[in-house]
Amino acid sequence: MVGSTVWITVCQSPSCRTSGIDLDEAAVPTTTTRPTMADEETVPVVVIGGSGAQRLVDEVVTPDDCVLADDWYGPGSVRIGSDVAHRCSGCPCCAVRLDVVDGLLRAVRQARRPARALLVAGPGDDIATIGYSVLSDHDLARHVHLGAVVMVIDAVATTTRLASDAPLGPPGELDALAMADLIVLTRTGEVTEAARRRLDAELRGVSALGLVVSLDGESNGRNPTLPIRRALIRPDAWRGVPAVERSGPTGLACAATDGPQTVILRETTPLDPDAVDAWLDRLVDTNPLALLRVQAAIAVESTPARVLCHGVRSFAVSQGQTTGSGADRHESRVVIVGRGLDVDELIRDFAATRTR
Amino acid sequence: MTSPVLTTVAERWRTRVGSGGRCLAWSPQCRLLVVGADGRALVDQPGQLTPPLAPDPVAATWMGERQLLVVDTVLGAVFAGSGAVGEQAIPGARCAGHAQSLTVVAGVEVMAVFGRRPDRMTADLVPTGVGCGHALAHVGGHDWVVGGTTGVALVDVMRGRVEASVEAEGVRTLAWAGAAERLVFADLGGSLHVLDRFDLDARVELQALPEPVRHLALAADGDLLVVAAEGSFAWWWLDGSGLPLDEPDWAADHGAAVTALAMSSDRLVASGDAAGTVRLWSPRLTDHPVAELSLDTEIVDAAWSRCGRHLAVAAMSGEVAVVEVTPGQLV
Numbered sequence: 266m267v268g269s270t271v272w273i274t275v276c277q278s279p280s281c282r283t284s285g286i287d288l289d290e291a292a293v294p295t296t297t298t299r300p301t302m303a304d305e306e307t308v309p310v311v312v313i314g315g316s317g318a319q320r321l322v323d324e325v326v327t328p329d330d331c332v333l334a335d336d337w338y339g340p341g342s343v344r345i346g347s348d349v350a351h352r353c354s355g356c357p358c359c360a361v362r363l364d365v366v367d368g369l370l371r372a373v374r375q376a377r378r379p380a381r382a383l384l385v386a387g388p389g390d391d392i393a394t395i396g397y398s399v400l401s402d403h404d405l406a407r408h409v410h411l412g413a414v415v416m417v418i419d420a421v422a423t424t425t426r427l428a429s430d431a432p433l434g435p436p437g438e439l440d441a442l443a444m445a446d447l448i449v450l451t452r453t454g455e456v457t458e459a460a461r462r463r464l465d466a467e468l469r470g471v472s473a474l475g476l477v478v479s480l481d482g483e484s485n486g487r488n489p490t491l492p493i494r495r496a497l498i499r500p501d502a503w504r505g506v507p508a509v510e511r512s513g514p515t516g517l518a519c520a521a522t523d524g525p526q527t528v529i530l531r532e533t534t535p536l537d538p539d540a541v542d543a544w545l546d547r548l549v550d551t552n553p554l555a556l557l558r559v560q561a562a563i564a565v566e567s568t569p570a571r572v573l574c575h576g577v578r579s580f581a582v583s584q585g586q587t588t589g590s591g592a593d594r595h596e597s598r599v600v601i602v603g604r605g606l607d608v609d610e611l612i613r614d615f616a617a618t619r620t621r
Numbered sequence: 622m623t624s625p626v627l628t629t630v631a632e633r634w635r636t637r638v639g640s641g642g643r644c645l646a647w648s649p650q651c652r653l654l655v656v657g658a659d660g661r662a663l664v665d666q667p668g669q670l671t672p673p674l675a676p677d678p679v680a681a682t683w684m685g686e687r688q689l690l691v692v693d694t695v696l697g698a699v700f701a702g703s704g705a706v707g708e709q710a711i712p713g714a715r716c717a718g719h720a721q722s723l724t725v726v727a728g729v730e731v732m733a734v735f736g737r738r739p740d741r742m743t744a745d746l747v748p749t750g751v752g753c754g755h756a757l758a759h760v761g762g763h764d765w766v767v768g769g770t771t772g773v774a775l776v777d778v779m780r781g782r783v784e785a786s787v788e789a790e791g792v793r794t795l796a797w798a799g800a801a802e803r804l805v806f807a808d809l810g811g812s813l814h815v816l817d818r819f820d821l822d823a824r825v826e827l828q829a830l831p832e833p834v835r836h837l838a839l840a841a842d843g844d845l846l847v848v849a850a851e852g853s854f855a856w857w858w859l860d861g862s863g864l865p866l867d868e869p870d871w872a873a874d875h876g877a878a879v880t881a882l883a884m885s886s887d888r889l890v891a892s893g894d895a896a897g898t899v900r901l902w903s904p905r906l907t908d909h910p911v912a913e914l915s916l917d918t919e920i921v922d923a924a925w926s927r928c929g930r931h932l933a934v935a936a937m938s939g940e941v942a943v944v945e946v947t948p949g950q951l952v
Contacts, residue, residue, distance in 0.1 A: 362791060362809060363753070363755060363770060363791055363793060363809070364753075367679075367715075367755075367793075371643075371658075371677065371679065374641060374658075374919065374921055374937045375640050375641035375658045375937065376640050376641045376658075376918075376937070376938045376939050377640060402833075403832060403851055403878060404835065404878065404880070407878065407895055407919075
């Protein structure tokens with residue numbers, strides 16, 4: 266069956282090395298005779314990026330959450346009762362990794378753990394690096410899991426960009442949108458209906474996974490934060506079955522110009538476990554920095570439950586599906602978000618993993 | 622002649638602080654400071670607990686015997702003792718140390734140096750050029766080494782200038798051996814770098830480990846380096862030039878990920894893990910612990926007193942234990 270195979274990408278910066286070290290053994294959970302806090306359910310980390318990330322946090326934070334904030338609040342102005350950590354400078358990639366690991370460890374290594382960790386990505390922070398850090402750090406893995414990625418978009422600024430024939434966003438923002446589970450629009454009441462429709466269409470061209478909602482509420486008068494709160498409380502968005510329609514075509518789902526692509530692969534016959542394992546290994550091994558998100562539910566021969574797999578860049582983990590298989594349990598669904606993907610090759614190689 | 626192989630451990634006391642343990646520090650005369658996740662500080666013994674001093678403490682040090690300093694990511698440096706409490710903002714403060722009447726706190730691109738002015742709570746800022754400082758060591762005289770996001774710098778804190786620096790990606794732990802004038806640091810890639818203080822460019826890079834090294838300890842003589850990486854740890858024996866004498870000895874599987882590591886002046890090594898187990902190891906018997914104790918949750922810090930007789934350990938739950946360790950006699 267698909268194993269927990271781990272690859273390490275050291276850093277994104279040109280001076281850093283990328284090592285393809287297979288840590289199959291290290292990924293096996295350690296057994297201990299005494300219960301530990303680490304045996305309990307891990308804390309979901311919700312990564313929130315974009316121009317209104319802090320505002321969204323203010324809307325959805327609860328007393329049980331901890332927040333890793335981007336801003337320096339200064340003495341006496343810490344607004345959130347639980348743990349707060351701050352970003353520091355340096356090589357952007359390494360600084361993010363050090364900050365994410367240290368901040369999250371401080372936030373969750375307490376007698377009473379937070380219900381969620383809301384991690385605010387600062388302007389310019391690479392969401393993929395944050396996701397990779399959360400997933401790949403062994404100390405963190407005992408305490409937290411990557412729950413969801415949320416992007417906040419200012420509708421006025423973005424529709425203005427589009428009206429000026431500028432792209433939806435800079436490259437890093439497009440990558441984050443393509444990875445996101447939830448895209449929250451702010452100031453939608455200040456744009457025309459036509460501009461809003463164009464914005465929605467552009468977002469659909471970048472994101473196949475993200476649910477688009479408005480922070481300002483829709484015309485039916487519902488509590489505007491309620492759908493966002495509900496949507497955010499998806500602590501297993503990354504660990505579950507990819508949130509794409511059950512049926513649909515295999516192939517390229519969306520692609521931004523000079524931006525990220527999203528490829529969806531489907532198969533209704535069981536896959537050969539060795540073949541799909543080798544394909545996943547090859548996929549991650551050959552595209553270590555190009556992969557922004559991989560998420561899969563794979564039905565393999567001889568295993569009653571599907572194998573769920575998710576990863577960022579060169580790191581992927583897998584576990585058996587424990588709930589919700591039902592009628593879908595023979596269907597494999599793979600979503601790959603990345604740059605420079607060879608779509609035809611992905612389709613061909615994935616099809617070749619069918620049981621012969 | 623003493624040998625640490627036949628070692629006895631006697632528990633002196635055990636208590637609980639706040640909402641979780643964060644960090645430990647011993648004074649030169651064996652006064653203990655324990656800082657909890659809620660910012661309360663336990664001083665000397667159970668029951669002697671301060672009110673919350675800081676919202677997000679990350680490190681602590683004694684400023685002599687009567688005043689302590691807590692490093693906080695929000696407030697910066699928080700002072701307590703000698704009848705006064707104060708604070709000074711230091712952006713990105715992460716670690717601190719005290720030596721020769723000077724207290725140093727590493728923050729973003731700077732070291733804050735306390736003790737140069739009559740007012741001990743006012744700092745002079747010295748640029749470091751290594752991003753956010755995550756590790757710090759006093760290397761003699763007025764020289765300190767700081768490891769940060771972009772490398773390692775040797776800083777003369779009295780002159781206020783960087784004497785030498787080395788680029789590295791993400792340095793989060795380092796150790797200094799005074800007798801050998803040797804520095805070891807680990808980077809995010811899992812590499813270990815052994816350097817001579819007077820020639821930082823002539824460094825030896827030990828084989829890359831699959832994990833970023835979080836914990837390392839170096840004997841005062843500089844000939845023994847202990848490195849924790851996940852569930853086990855390695856013993857490296859180094860020659861006079863910092864080169865490894867042989868392949869490292871990998872200690873027996875810890876049973877859970879190693880989360881704290883400290884070496885005593887007697888070269889006893891204490892390791893704590895994610896299951897709450899603390900093991901004591903002797904360099905003469907690297908494949909089996911010489912003593913063991915347990916706390917209720919993951920160990921977050923372990924610290925030896927300077928005399929090497931007392932070991933303090935703190936757990937994620939806030940449980941803290943202090944034990945007296947007596948190295949055995951070689952017969």
